[in-house]
Amino acid sequence: DEPTNHLDAESVAWLEKFLATFTGTVVAITHDRYFLDNVAGWILELDRGEGIPFEGNYSAWLESKSKRLESEQKKQDALSRTINQELEWVRKNAKGQQKKGKARLRAYEELCDEANKFTARADLDSITIPAAPRLGDVVVDVKGVSKGYEGRGLLIDGLDCMIPPGAVVGIVGANGAGKTTLFKMITGIDEPDKGEVVVGETVKLMYVDQSRDSLNDDKTVFEELSGGAEEISLGTRTVNARAYCSWYNFKSSDQQKKVGQLSGGERNRLQLAKTLTSGGNVLMLDEPTNDLDVTTLRALEEAITSWNGVTMCISHDRWFLNKICTHIMAYEGDSQVTFFQGSYDEYEEHRKERMGGGEPTRIKYRPMPAMA
Incomplete structure (x- = not known):
């Protein structure tokens, strides 16, 4: 049941190889489309109360x-x-x-x-991200940044990169590699050991973290998004609160659901909708695809690629990254982070050329430098 949620690339590669040689029968519920492509011999689609079998991959x-x-x-x-x-x-x-x-x-x-009968009740037409305020030339400029922790080692060593306006940056690497640490340094929650992270003067950050803990389980969806008001402020403009809820597929009775009763995917959508009410221009997503169904994933992909702001997205969903990314930031081990212009597949080809091919392996870190 969702076996690749929270797994890094190395773990997914191992699982795919294991299942390819497994002599028994495997039944997997998953929204990981690359995983389905690489492993599945049959697809069972559940649509409007019916199961439709198909022989083949995704x-x-x-x-x-x-x-x-x-x-x-x-x-x-x-x-x-x-x-x-x-x-x-x-x-x-x-x-x-x-x-x-x-x-x-x-x-x-x-x-x-x-x-x-032709219309599935759960269909999500679209997700709409409010238009972003114009960005200046400097968005996020990372200059010679190093960061580590005692007991974990040096996670990042001398990272230099500049995020351009309009970029969609996919951030990939093993669990615990330091991807969320980078987000914390950008938001000012944490600081580099060396170097600096410069955030442009025109930048307004929007951060959706993994935990979704900021949601109040006792409130309704409408109350959580609107605070009970009839209108929601989106930066420089206002929209009808119930209309805004419907942008994220919370329609009519769904708006009166208690947050505590929502599924993982619905909580994910609600957290995204709530964060976007700030009307920012740099969206930071930490594992946004966990618990989302394929229909919602497609809607999110379209929303991000149509948006005029910058998106930085930590994810292990390779299909999702391949569809949206203009750049890849990859934690490759030995405390090195590579910033690559191109899609996920293009990055993978580049990585294999540089590193001699093969699947990702367990990454290692350099020890923390001695303190003066």
Whole structure:
């Protein structure tokens, strides 16, 4: 059940190899699309109360799903035309044809029921990130930064990089490598041992951490997002609070749910929506894809790539990173961090050329330098 959540690249690579040689049967619930591509021989899709089996990996299933949806759309279009014709007749409902009219009305109701089968109730149309205030030339400039802890060693040694306006930076590396530590240095929660982290004057940070602990379980979704107000301030503009809730697929009755009753994915969405009310222009996401279903992942991918701010995202979801990233910041071991311009797949090719190929291995750190 979600075996790759919280696993780093090395652990996922090991698991994929193990399952490839495992002689028994494996049934896995997962939203990790690369994992599905590399491991799965069958896909069982749960859609609108039905289980639809498909022989093949995730990429092959996507092609099959696309064709099925295209076929469904044609049927739905034809059904919509029939419904509209029936509705037009029902509205006319001429006198003297009441008995016939009731039969046609029943037919209309049946057609509506049939049409509803095409729509899954849990579909998420989109996630909307409010437009970001304009950024200046300096966003985040990391100059010769070193950071470590006694007992863990030197995590980062002499990191230099400049995050440009409009960038989407994927941050990858083993658990405990120092990825969240970098976020803490950017936000000012922690400080480098050497060097400096310069945050531009026009930057307004928005940070979604892993814990989601800042949410109040006793409040409703609407109260948590709006504070009970009818309007929400998004930086320089205001929007209707209930409309804003619906941007993140909290519609009608869902807005009255207690936060403590939400699923992991719903809490994730709520935390993101709450953070974005600050109307910032640099979004920092720490493992945002954990507990999100594939539909929500796609909506988040589209929202990030359409947004005009900077996104920095710590994630082990390789498919997600490959779709959104313009740059990769990789913790590669020996206290070294590589900043690479390109997608995740392009980074992987570059890494294999530099390091002689192979899957990621357990990283090691240099010892802490002696204190003067």
